[in-house]
Amino acid sequence: xxxxxxxxxxxxxxxxxxxxxxxxxxxxxxxxxxxxxxxxxxxxxxxxxxxxxxxxxxxxxxxxxxxxxxxxxxxxxxxxxxxxxxxxxxxxxxxxxxxxxxxxxxxxxxxxxxxxxxxxxxxxxxxxxxxxxxxxxxxxxxxxxxxxxxxxxxxxxxxxxxxxxxxxxxxxxxxxxxxxxxxxxxxxxxxxxxxxxxxxxxxxxxxxxxxxxxxxxxxxxxxxxxxxxxxxxxxxxxxxxxxxxxxxxxxxxxxxxxxxxxxxxxxxxxxxxxxxxxxxxxxxxxxxxxxxxxxxxxxxxxxxxxxxxxxxxxxxxxxxxxxxxxxxxxxxxxxxxxxx
Amino acid sequence: xxxxxxxxxxxxxxxxxxxxxxxxxxxxxxxxxxxxxxxxxxxxxxxxxxxxxxxxxxxxxxxxxxxxxxxxxxxxxxxxxxxxxxxxxxxxxxxxxxxxxxxxxxxxxxxxxxxxxxxxxxxxxxxxxxxxxxxxxxxxxxxxxxxxxxxxxxxxxxxxxxxxxxxxxxxxxxxxxxxxxxxxxxxxxxxxxxxxxxxxxxxxxxxxxxxxxxxxxxxxxxxxxxxxxxxxxxxxxxxxxxxxxxxxxxxxxxxxxxxxxxxxxxxxxxxxxxxxxxxxxxxxxxxxxxxxxxxxxxxxxxxxxxxxxxxxxxxxxxxxxxxxxxxxxxxxxxxxxxxxxxxxxxxxxxxxxxxxxxxxxxxxxxxxxxxxxxxxxxxxxxxxxxxxxxxxxxxxxxxxxxxxxxxxxxxxxxxxxxxxxxxxxxxxxxxxxxxxxxxxxxxxxxxxxxxxxxxxxxxxxxxxxxxxxxxxxxxxxxxxxxxxxxxxxxxxx
Numbered sequence: 001x002x003x004x005x006x007x008x009x010x011x012x013x014x015x016x017x018x019x020x021x022x023x024x025x026x027x028x029x030x031x032x033x034x035x036x037x038x039x040x041x042x043x044x045x046x047x048x049x050x051x052x053x054x055x056x057x058x059x060x061x062x063x064x065x066x067x068x069x070x071x072x073x074x075x076x077x078x079x080x081x082x083x084x085x086x087x088x089x090x091x092x093x094x095x096x097x098x099x100x101x102x103x104x105x106x107x108x109x110x111x112x113x114x115x116x117x118x119x120x121x122x123x124x125x126x127x128x129x130x131x132x133x134x135x136x137x138x139x140x141x142x143x144x145x146x147x148x149x150x151x152x153x154x155x156x157x158x159x160x161x162x163x164x165x166x167x168x169x170x171x172x173x174x175x176x177x178x179x180x181x182x183x184x185x186x187x188x189x190x191x192x193x194x195x196x197x198x199x200x201x202x203x204x205x206x207x208x209x210x211x212x213x214x215x216x217x218x219x220x221x222x223x224x225x226x227x228x229x230x231x232x233x234x235x236x237x238x239x240x241x242x243x244x245x246x247x248x249x250x251x252x253x254x255x256x257x258x259x260x261x262x263x264x265x266x267x268x269x270x271x272x273x274x275x276x277x278x279x280x281x282x283x284x285x286x287x288x289x290x291x292x293x294x295x296x297x298x299x300x301x302x303x304x305x306x307x308x309x310x311x312x313x314x315x316x317x318x319x320x321x322x323x324x325x326x327x328x329x330x331x332x333x334x335x336x337x338x339x340x
Numbered sequence: 341x342x343x344x345x346x347x348x349x350x351x352x353x354x355x356x357x358x359x360x361x362x363x364x365x366x367x368x369x370x371x372x373x374x375x376x377x378x379x380x381x382x383x384x385x386x387x388x389x390x391x392x393x394x395x396x397x398x399x400x401x402x403x404x405x406x407x408x409x410x411x412x413x414x415x416x417x418x419x420x421x422x423x424x425x426x427x428x429x430x431x432x433x434x435x436x437x438x439x440x441x442x443x444x445x446x447x448x449x450x451x452x453x454x455x456x457x458x459x460x461x462x463x464x465x466x467x468x469x470x471x472x473x474x475x476x477x478x479x480x481x482x483x484x485x486x487x488x489x490x491x492x493x494x495x496x497x498x499x500x501x502x503x504x505x506x507x508x509x510x511x512x513x514x515x516x517x518x519x520x521x522x523x524x525x526x527x528x529x530x531x532x533x534x535x536x537x538x539x540x541x542x543x544x545x546x547x548x549x550x551x552x553x554x555x556x557x558x559x560x561x562x563x564x565x566x567x568x569x570x571x572x573x574x575x576x577x578x579x580x581x582x583x584x585x586x587x588x589x590x591x592x593x594x595x596x597x598x599x600x601x602x603x604x605x606x607x608x609x610x611x612x613x614x615x616x617x618x619x620x621x622x623x624x625x626x627x628x629x630x631x632x633x634x635x636x637x638x639x640x641x642x643x644x645x646x647x648x649x650x651x652x653x654x655x656x657x658x659x660x661x662x663x664x665x666x667x668x669x670x671x672x673x674x675x676x677x678x679x680x681x682x683x684x685x686x687x688x689x690x691x692x693x694x695x696x697x698x699x700x701x702x703x704x705x706x707x708x709x710x711x712x713x714x715x716x717x718x719x720x721x722x723x724x725x726x727x728x729x730x731x732x733x734x735x736x737x738x739x740x741x742x743x744x745x746x747x748x749x750x751x752x753x754x755x756x757x758x759x760x761x762x763x764x765x766x767x768x769x770x771x772x773x774x775x776x777x778x779x780x781x782x783x784x785x786x787x788x789x790x791x792x793x794x795x796x797x798x799x800x801x802x803x804x805x806x807x808x809x810x811x812x813x814x815x816x817x818x819x820x821x822x823x824x825x826x827x828x829x830x831x832x833x
Contacts (some may be wrong), residue, residue: 057413061435
């Protein structure tokens with residue numbers, strides 16, 4: 001339950017970060033607009049990414065068996081995601097440090113790569129969790145990398161990428177003003193339609209093929225409501241509502257995934273007896289009790305101060321408010337008495 | 341090469357790489373917080389200038405520290421899944437708490453600090469950097485809690501049904517004496533790194549400005565920074581020495597093999613000397629080890645607090661461990677319970693030797709700046725500043741290399757006064773489902789990526805440090821009315 005909350009937090013918050021990163025190049029016309037795009041998530045992206053670290057750490061603490069099987073099993077996808085996240089994190093911070101077009105351009109590609117790869121691969125990974133992988137009796141995952149690329153999993157990757165693109169475009173139109181805002185809004189409207197179509201296929205497939213519960217239809221419905229609501233709201237220029245609606249869509253998708261998994265956390269397609277469940281993968285009651293207390297106390301606090309951060313930086317950005325570049329030139333000039 | 345060797349190399353490379361940046365972040369963030377506090381209290385412009393200057397260097401460093409830290413959180417599961425299964429019940433909790441209690445604060449409030457210069461009231465903005473500085477230390481505490489548990493497992497029982505270590509007493513894990521000694525030593529080292537960095541950079545810039553004829557600038561801006569760094573070096577240096585001695589005494593009780601290896605001690609001795617130079621083939625066996633220079637009795641004193649105390653040698657400890665933990669491992673191979681002697685011996689000495697670089701810088705700076713308001717144009721001092729900066733980084737790396745390689749062949753070292761079954765050999769902890777090809781791939785990818793990033797980091801740090809502290813406008817006072825204004829952002833990526 002808590003793990004699901006943490007993953008939801010990560011995907012809802014990083015969802016628009018990834019979307020913003022993916023839209024960095026296509027949506028902006030010049031460097032000032034690129035900086036506008038990056039600075040909509042400037043103060044918050046790092047805090048958003050910590051949700052992933054905490055989700056990973058919490059999985060380790062609460063379900064060590066799951067943590068061990070999943071991350072050693074999804075070795076290569078995880079490696080790719082880590083490389084992408086490393087490049088992306090450094091790129092945000094370093095792109096403005098040197099005032100040089102080539103320098104900036106390289107880091108922009110880093111942000112693009114670092115946003116696309118996880119946006120697709122997290123979807124592939126979660127779809128594979130739902131679909132099930134080959135797990136032997138010792139809880140070792142034996143599926144190869146190619147096995148992970150089934151049509152259903154690829155559809156999962158496409159769904160997350162599109163959902164995040166829409167989420168990001170809506171976020172951009174919510175956080176900017178002027179001409180750029182209109183461009184972002186127009187794009188979000190188009191993206192919402194595509195992601196509604198692809199997303200609908202994915203959630204219905206998930207529900208029909210992998211969920212044996214009736215209540216997860218509610219999550220399917222909510223996801224549909226979210227995307228359609230986002231589309232209607234963004235068309236009507238209600239960006240705040242559109243953002244809430246697309247966040248609801250991401251949330252509902254995560255609920256559907258964890259709901260259809262329950263009580264498994266990693267089903268084995270070769271032999272159901274080898275599946276990891278919340279019972280056989282869990283830590284001891286003592287550890288779970290401690291983690292529940294710690295998380296129950298700290299998570300609301302985190303939500304409160306992260307919420308406050310969004311409040312502090314609530315004002316819309318415009319290209320005019322982006323200050324002149326202050327990076328140093330690529331090479332040091334000979335210091336002279338006059339320049340300081 | 342087997343998967344376990346590749347996995348060990350990979351963990352070592354990414355961890356040593358991560359720990360280049362970590363101590364600077366832990367050591368520099370409180371110093372930046374102090375500079376900003378000094379600005380708010382005294383109102384003197386040079387403190388604001390220094391806050392922004394060192395703040396920028398802190399951010400360049402922080403970014404790469406975060407990026408390299410992401411890998412660490414997942415590496416246990418990727419390469420060491422058997423280990424993760426065995427210890428997850430205990431090891432996972434401090435990791436998760438580190439994220440919840442420290443990473444969130446660091447990342448959120450650093451964002452507020454970077455972007456909040458003209459958005460937040462000054463006192464709240466100051467509180468942001470202090471929260472970052474405190475959270476970096478909280479993070480260090482919890483990750484060291486996890487590491488110290490591997491070195492000296494406490495608060496755990498062994499469940500024979502599942503074959504796992506299980507948590508018995510979380511309080512004991514957090515009160516582990518190894519943890520408190522390691523935490524003190526690590527934080528003191530980080531402050532030594534930060535203090536040396538500030539003194540080194542400011543000292544070098546001071547000499548440059550004096551030689552360029554800008555004596556007033558050197559006196560007004562760089563001298564106070566150098567002095568702040570100097571005080572930090574003095575305090576943290578004492579802390580490093582005292583906590584190091586404390587750790588050595590714990591190590592003698594809890595991990596005698598590491599102690600013996602550190603000293604290249606081949607026979608059990610009373611009044612063992614501290615060897616400064618040793619020749620011979622240390623890597624495999626004790627044969628041919630000759631101690632050339634020794635300080636009599638010092639090792640015994642470090643270990644036991646008595647110059648004539650008895651310290652066990654490697655062969656005797658090997659025999660004791662074979663009796664207690666068996667002569668062969670799960671595959672039936674004989675176990676060598678001693679670490680690589682050359683590596684532990686030399687990393688221990690290099691750790692101590694490189695830390696002395698900071699001391700040298702401190703003495704020189706103290707002498708040259710002893711008079712009130714004095715600045716220096718001494719070329720040799722400028723050179724010393726540049727040479728001294730990397731030294732505590734190297735000392736920190738060698739310290740960790742010693743700590744971690746000294747516990748081999750164990751990944752969970754058996755606690756002599758704990759539960760014997762709570763132990764694990766490194767070769768049993770590696771992921772059994774991950775092939776050598778995958779590990780070699782990730783090893784190569786990380787090494788290349790980190791190599792490139794390290795070059796960029798060095799370039800940016802030197803570029804910004806040599807640019808010097810530019811003059812800055814004080815940020816506007818913020819209240820509720822003008823928080824909404826349309827002026828340009830004070831900072832944008």
